[in-house]
Amino acid sequence: MSESIFDRYPEKRKLLAEPVSGSEELLQVNGHFHTPYSFSAFSEIRQVFEMALAEKVKVLGINDFYTTDGYEEFNRLAKEYQIFPLFNIEFMALQKDLQAAGVRVNDPNNPGRTYFSGKGLKYPVMLNAEMMGKLLQVQNESNRQTGEMIEKLNRWLKDIYEDFSFSFDIMKAKYAKNLLRERHISKALRETVAEKYPSEENQIAVWEKIFSGKAPKSEVADFAGLENEIRGNLLKSGGKAFVPEDDKAFLSLEQVIELIIHAGGIPCYPVLLDNPKGEFTDFEGDYQQLYESLIAKKVYSLELIPGRNNPGIMEEFVNYFNEKGFLITFGTEHNTPQLDPITVFGGDGKELSDPMKKIGYEGACVIAAHQYLLAKEKEGFLDASGKAKLERRDEFVQLGNAVIKNFVE
Template sequence: MYLLKEYPSKEELLERRKGVFGIHEVNAHVHTPYSFSAFTDITQIFEMARKEKVKVVGINDFYVTDGYEPFYEEAIKAKVFPLFNMESICLMREEQQRQIRVNDPNNPGRCYFSAKGLDYPFRLSPPLKKKLSAVIAETQVQVKAMIQKCNEWLKQCNAPFFLDYETIKKNLAKELVRERHLAKAIRIAVWESEATDEGRLALLKKIYGGKESKTGVKNIPALENEIRSMLLKAGGAAFVPEDENAFMSLEEVMRIYLDAGGIPCYPVLLDDARGNFTEYEADYEKLFHELSRRGIGCIELIPGRNDLKILTDFVRFFKEKKFVILFGTEHNAPEMIPLTCDTRGNVPLTEELRKINYEGACVVAAHQYLRARGEEGFIYPCGHPKTDKQAEFIELGHVVIEKWIQ
């Protein structure tokens, strides 16, 4: 039984509210081992949440929701409010033809796109479930082709190991096998094949086609990223391009999210370390109009990528436009970082940004609560967000979160 279904009515909850509410730490975007994650298991997420006093955490895996049940169970134990989210990769073909980068800095037209506050348990209408399953299957076709090419290269290099899809899926991936899992599997195989640093470096040099490792073997997350770059990315011996026909359009992804009860949410890349923006995001006003015309009223950012001043200016602009705004850390790379959101260079979020993030989480919490009770959430039947009612959702979401975490 979903706990939110047993909560009192909206009116009863709001009656219990006392005075001005404080704000809680929120991380609205973490990946789990069900796609790829720095975390070894979901329990670890909530152990970190307790230590860092993060009170709201959102699961945000690629394409799959298999982690929802253990995430929910751990959230109850930890008294941390769970946000049920998802992420997909879609293709905006018009932008691709015009060579416009959206939120992938390396691939024009490629767009990462999330949903917040999906129904729990997750459910989809049969046609859309079939579509999503086909996309998931296609991602694994590419991974298997990559493993085959990798094994051909390893054989050519006389490496003392090979990769196996089923073994990787069983030992390293809960559900989807992704490119990062292959890099990790290669690193583990190198470790198992050679016991010394010298031997490992020599084997890596062989696998790299005679090139020395620049990261060395002490920093494992950096090494796994290097393996991925050297072998699995474009130009690498095991690189396999993705089939563009397998990508859904943004409109198809939004239909899936809305059918599953979610709030469509655009992940903003914003500035890189050199202060550069993608063409799609460089003009805030144009981005606002582009998202609005598509019925998108929610954005999320990974502040650790961004300069504090640029982030603040951007968030203020979209807050004024009544967008729901959320922050997260992803944790979809090998390196383990804190669960608490901060900005580039480990500069903490300001109180203003923390409040905006918490208010965004309150909107999603209220949406989940209302949907669990069979009521209409933050999305109108037409698919557009209730931006005019955001204050009501913030107030309701706060009391929902407070009840959960007490």
């Protein structure tokens, strides 16, 4: 286990007394991206840091599904590149009451299903046996479902007289770290077809056969588009290799929040916001109602992926919650095969406005201060009851700014 970056930091009083060069400068932040430890556009974590270095991004937030396995490598590379690390995690929870009521939360297709993140976990992460058991439960269930998908895919390939098949263990060893997900299956199938059928014409013919007579819409060189078609045609509901998720694949939202707090993290709701048609989910359409729902569950942190939102709508939403004292961060996700820049851009392809950059950087500062205080065995942004210290947000921003700039400069 590599040493925590906080081992060399001075105590709070001394840290704040030290001059901070460029103290007013807003550093570029990407607070949410996935790595190969779940599924990612990146081939390895080092690639993230190389891109960040080239694009002058100074703060990075790992945010893998169900796992902290990438933390040690992430921590080591952060020290090597002098880019400040935010230690995050993501879950898919299930709110059964909202599922029964048909309420879509931040998954537009599955009522009740709720993506949820933890920000600023203590590193190294220490979970007791009960919490580790819950984490392993969802990891194992995710792998079990993926394994069944591979078996069904193999049966379908045999039915259409294709003489190749896949092994869970071999696919996991080649494409994944600990978790093998459906996106890995899509990538493996695309690469195998391309290798077996070198000509574009033959590949198209094979895809039409695999897709039950439906010709692919994507060019064979459009890896991201083709892999999304594989998922849609084979691995989603109605597809030949579809396997429905068992309830064991999900923790309740309350269990997820408990696990995050136990690991030292700040519970954070990932906002879907508007789709390309300007539509919102049932849960997010009314900002005041969303605010009240989150506060009732002691959730005081939000994150957005601005690249999928209308900038005007996003700014209105962010300003609304920023004025209420919420901790807000931005990221790129990178949870598809598409390798976009690590810099956070808006849905119009342009840089975020200066006010949005300021809000995002201040959010990262709060998380940095929280991580620093936990590493010094102090209370962080949450009090003993799990309530955020919103009234002290500016104090955490100041401390976090010192923490980050002490590390990167």
